[in-house]
Amino acid sequence: MKRPLILISNDDGIQAPGILALVQAARLHGDVMVVAPDGPQSAMGHAISVSTPLRVTPGKLLDGSPGFACDGTPADCVKLATGVRAIMPIKPDLVISGINHGNNSSVSCIYSGTLSAAREGAIQGYPAIAFSLCNFANDADMGASREIAGRIIGEAIEKQLAPGQLLSVNIPNLPLEQIKGIKITRQAMGRWVEEFNERIDPHGRPYYWLTGRFQLLDEGEETDEHALADGYVSITPMMHDLTEHHRITEYKSWHWSL
Amino acid sequence: MKRPLILISNDDGIQAPGILALVQAARLHGDVMVVAPDGPQSAMGHAISVSTPLRVTPGKLLDGSPGFACDGTPADCVKLATGVRAIMPIKPDLVISGINHGNNSSVSCIYSGTLSAAREGAIQGYPAIAFSLCNFANDADMGASREIAGRIIGEAIEKQLAPGQLLSVNIPNLPLEQIKGIKITRQAMGRWVEEFNERIDPHGRPYYWLTGRFQLLDEGEETDEHALADGYVSITPMMHDLTEHHRITEYKSWHWSL
Numbered sequence: 001m002k003r004p005l006i007l008i009s010n011d012d013g014i015q016a017p018g019i020l021a022l023v024q025a026a027r028l029h030g031d032v033m034v035v036a037p038d039g040p041q042s043a044m045g046h047a048i049s050v051s052t053p054l055r056v057t058p059g060k061l062l063d064g065s066p067g068f069a070c071d072g073t074p075a076d077c078v079k080l081a082t083g084v085r086a087i088m089p090i091k092p093d094l095v096i097s098g099i100n101h102g103n104n105s106s107v108s109c110i111y112s113g114t115l116s117a118a119r120e121g122a123i124q125g126y127p128a129i130a131f132s133l134c135n136f137a138n139d140a141d142m143g144a145s146r147e148i149a150g151r152i153i154g155e156a157i158e159k160q161l162a163p164g165q166l167l168s169v170n171i172p173n174l175p176l177e178q179i180k181g182i183k184i185t186r187q188a189m190g191r192w193v194e195e196f197n198e199r200i201d202p203h204g205r206p207y208y209w210l211t212g213r214f215q216l217l218d219e220g221e222e223t224d225e226h227a228l229a230d231g232y233v234s235i236t237p238m239m240h241d242l243t244e245h246h247r248i249t250e251y252k253s254w255h256w257s258l
Numbered sequence: 259m260k261r262p263l264i265l266i267s268n269d270d271g272i273q274a275p276g277i278l279a280l281v282q283a284a285r286l287h288g289d290v291m292v293v294a295p296d297g298p299q300s301a302m303g304h305a306i307s308v309s310t311p312l313r314v315t316p317g318k319l320l321d322g323s324p325g326f327a328c329d330g331t332p333a334d335c336v337k338l339a340t341g342v343r344a345i346m347p348i349k350p351d352l353v354i355s356g357i358n359h360g361n362n363s364s365v366s367c368i369y370s371g372t373l374s375a376a377r378e379g380a381i382q383g384y385p386a387i388a389f390s391l392c393n394f395a396n397d398a399d400m401g402a403s404r405e406i407a408g409r410i411i412g413e414a415i416e417k418q419l420a421p422g423q424l425l426s427v428n429i430p431n432l433p434l435e436q437i438k439g440i441k442i443t444r445q446a447m448g449r450w451v452e453e454f455n456e457r458i459d460p461h462g463r464p465y466y467w468l469t470g471r472f473q474l475l476d477e478g479e480e481t482d483e484h485a486l487a488d489g490y491v492s493i494t495p496m497m498h499d500l501t502e503h504h505r506i507t508e509y510k511s512w513h514w515s516l
Contacts, residue, residue, distance in 0.1 A: 040309065042308060042309070043305060043306045043307070043308045043309075044303070044305045045302065045303035045304030045305040045306070045331075045333070045374060046303030046304060046368045046369055047301060047302045047303040047305040047331075047369075048301045048303070048369055048468065049301070049468060050300060050301045050468060051298065051300070053457070053465040053466055053467050054465065054466045054467075054468065055463070055464075055465050055466070056464075056466070073303075073305075075303070075369075076468070079452050079454075079468060080454065080466060080468075082452070083452030083453070083454050084454050084456070084466060086456075086464075107381060107498060109500050110304045110377070110381075110498050110500065111304055111305075111306055111333075116303065119368070123365060123368075123449050123450075124449065124452075125449070148516065151515075151516065152514075155512060155513060155514060159512050159513075165502075165505075166502075167509070176516070179516060181514070181515070181516055182514035182515070182516060184506050184509045184510045184514075185506075186499070186501040186503060186506065187499050187500055187501045189499070191381050191382065191383070192381075194337050194340070194341035194382075195341070196337075196338065196341050196342050198342070198344075199311070205313070206313075206314075206344075207311040207312065207313050208311055208312045208313070208314070208338060208342060209311050209312075210306065210307060210308060210312065210334070210337060210338075222506075233516070235509065235514070236501055237501065237502040237505040237506060237509055238500045238501060238502055239500060239501075239502040240365060240368050240500070241444070241445050241447070242367050242368065242445055242496045242497060242498070242500070243444040243445045243494055243495065243496060243497075244423075244424075244495040244496055244497040245444060247423075247495040248442050248443075248444065248495060251425075251442045251493065251495055252442045254413060254417050255413060255417075256410075256413060256439070256440035256442075256493070257409075257439070257440070258406065258409065258434070258437060258439055258440060258491070
């Protein structure tokens with residue numbers, strides 16, 4: 001069997017420890033190509049660059065291994081890699097993103113640059129996986145995550161994760177031997193409650209830092225949040241159809257006349 | 259009955275003709291408060307600003323009426339408006355966004371800044387509606403859209419669109435008398451096929467412009483794209499749970515061991 005080609009991106013930038021761990025995990029199963037942002041792009045959602053051009057330059061991961069650095073968003077990286085032959089002459093067999101420094105569970109799925117890179121791969125028709133570790137520190141221990149990512153990539157390749165399918169993997173911040181297993185979950189309902197921090201600049205003008213705390217609005221035991229709190233790796237199958245299908249009939253009964 | 263307070267944002271910026279049309283439509287039904295980006299923020303997806311602080315300054319719409327201009331993303335605008343008492347002392351009864359210059363149908367829902375502003379309102383627990391006109395021109399005729407937006411806002415208020423519910427409205431680029439009616443739809447499957455335009459800068463270095471053409475992958479008659487092509491206004495109920503629920507059982511059967 002041909003060795004798979006795995007495209008890797010992230011949102012913490014090509015110099016983040018997390019993407020190096022993911023590259024190391026992916027190398028066990030295939031050849032890797034890295035196209036990642038040239039700096040941090042967290043919370044970029046599924047932003048793409050339509051008003052500014054993009055540049056791609058040779059870059060290096062933390063261990064010196066080569067990749068491409070792009071000055072766009074995570075989704076831009078995947079669009080460029082799969083769309084420009086000069087960057088990636090062969091189409092990838094799998095698109096993966098991460099390992100994010102910080103979880104991307106519950107409503108954070110919609111803000112996450114890590115997920116948007118993988119989602120862009122899925123939209124373009126590739127199988128895709130996003131990986132996130134529940135530890136925001138830049139020096140988080142990536143040992144367990146690297147091991148787990150390797151096993152999940154292996155399983156996805158063996159089971160032939162289908163084109164267009166997207167899995168979001170969240171890994172609890174625990175040593176490998178304390179992680180109980182893997183659960184397939186759904187996204188928990190929740191939201192970030194904003195707590196803006198107002199400051200006054202030296203010129204007397206106010207500015208605001210966005211802060212907030214996560215509020216879980218879901219008691220379900222089958223959720224990503226529940227699995228993580230219980231010491232399990234969470235894998236959530238994700239889609240990009242945002243239609244709330246079960247409400248279509250209800251809204252059809254409204255009086256929509258022109 | 260108390261006159262509703264309607265928060266209005268967009269992604270084309272406070273000076274866009276589209277947001278003025280939406281303000282005019284909303285004034286028929288309530289008091290309005292505008293907090294919009296200080297410049298164009300198209301294709302920002304659901305990006306939020308976590309690494310840079312936000313500024314909010316008094317701004318003006320095209321007709322001189324007052325609003326707030328924010329240097330963040332569309333989602334930031336709604337977070338700030340609903341989170342900072344100095345900006346919006348009273349919580350809104352409805353959050354609306356648009357009228358976008360360009361459609362936000364099919365897969366564009368995931369890239370759209372217009373939708374992200376309304377979606378942020380829904381996540382924060384308000385009823386929310388995004389409006390988009392199928393014409394990207396800055397000088398697009400907003401007459402029919404203003405009229406239609408007014409009627410939809412009225413119906414949503416009368417029927418008490420529920421907290422957390424999000425409707426995405428797309429309006430065909432036709433005179434009012436040629437629009438056949440309103441259809442409740444689902445998001446069509448589709449994708450943007452990238453066609454990067456490579457150029458060389460004066461210093462000999464390449465850069466890329468992201469272009470592309472939309473590829474519809476869905477023959478369904480109940481989709482947003484079908485309704486619009488047929489001359490109907492499309493209203494799609496949208497959610498922010500991205501879980502692909504119907505695949506959970508399938509993935510549970512895989513061999514996920516640690």
